[in-house]
Amino acid sequence: MTRIIYLNGQYIPETEGKVSVFDRGFLFSDSVYEVVSVLDRKLVDFEGHVQRLARSLSEIGIEGAPDAHAWLGICRELVSRNAFEEGMIYWQVTRGTPDDRDFVFPPTDMPPTVLAFTQSRTLVNNPVAERGLSVVTVPDLRWGRADIKTTQLLYASLMKNAAIGQGADDAWMERDGWITEGSAQNAHIINRDGVLITHPLNREILHGITRAAVLPLVVQRIEERPFSVSEAEQAAEAFVSSASGFVMPVVRINGYAIGDGKPGSATVQLRNAYIEWARRTAK
Structure with missing residues (x-):
């Protein structure tokens, strides 16, 4: 067809x-x-x-x-x-x-x-959600208005392909040691105290629509603040949010296993909650 x-x-x-x-x-x-x-x-x-x-x-x-x-x-x-x-x-x-x-x-x-x-695209039964993503961090060299969703996607594409060349699935970008976001996703971690940490909304990241829908579904305490590369590497859980992936677990960052190297329970619950919300509210 x-x-x-x-x-x-x-x-x-x-x-x-x-x-x-x-x-x-x-x-x-x-x-x-x-x-x-x-x-x-x-x-x-x-x-x-x-x-x-x-x-x-x-x-x-x-x-x-x-x-x-x-x-x-x-x-x-x-x-x-x-x-x-x-x-x-x-x-x-x-x-x-x-x-x-x-x-x-x-x-x-x-x-x-x-x-x-x-x-x-398979959104709900995506096999990647079962195994989780592996990411590497790269310098964020994009222009200063990442909050505008333009088609200037060359750098993000270059970095994603560079990550694949290193055996990872995708890239998380960082400025001065602080994670901004993924190549086409917002980045989040859950630290070992059970706090969900996500970058605040400013010009350094895209104001994710999926991010905005996901955060009200979170049962953990939320801190909207920058988090460092080392903090991400030591997190209990990590995930990305996007319209094309919903909530997708991250199980390895720069070669470091996150938690036990499998999708974390809080992330899995949040993905399921988001899918239920999406089906209930879609028009």
């Missing part, structure tokens, strides 16, 4: 999707994106994701994108046309297509390029 995508107001086969070579998303990564999970053909935490998209668009001054009601219709239509059961829907909005390449922004009335597409 050929996947149907949404591009600039039309639902078309993915093989027919075309964007100009002068599109600013292609030339400058002048674009933002979002990803919403789909479970049982329903959208998980739609409001959180559409609000974050609106914030990202506002932060870099892109106008003319679909509103929340339109995005809901686009997502539901893609689910229907693709008979889509489980996975993600990606939304991407660029500043549009001027006549030529120029660092200066085009006029604000230029229509943006708007793309949405489905991507099948």
Whole structure:
């Protein structure tokens, strides 16, 4: 079955999707994106994701994108046309297509390029959740606005591939010895006193929608503060949160086993609680 995508107001086969070579998303990564999970053909935490998209668009001054009601219709239509059961829907909005390449922004009335597409993925019965992730820490050399969900993902991609080259699954980024976040996930630890520690919301990390939904489900005491690489290596449990992975246990950091080297009980309980919440609230 050929996947149907949404591009600039039309639902078309993915093989027919075309964007100009002068599109600013292609030339400058002048674009933002979002990803919403789909479970049982329903959208998980739609409001959180559409609000974050609106914030990202506002932060870099892109106008003319679909509103929340339109995005809901686009997502539901893609689910229907693709008979889509489980996975993600990606939304991407660029500043549009001027006549030529120029660092200066085009006029604000230029229509943006708007793309949405489905991507099948096993979310609930993901075998990685059974074994847990191995991560290594790398320097966080991204630009200073990690809180805006732009398509400037080259460094995160480089670091993830570097981690795989070292035999790990993914990378956690650090600045001056303090963990910021994963390549595409928020990072969390539970220390040996049973306290869940997570980086505070600021410009150094993406304000995770899954993170925001997960924290109210936590039964442990929570501290929103930076934690060090050595603190992470000595944690009792560790996990990441994201729309594409939900709550995913981390069992090894820089070669150090976390706990007994298996997914921790608190993390497993939190993953189950989140999945139950997601199914109950999806629309």
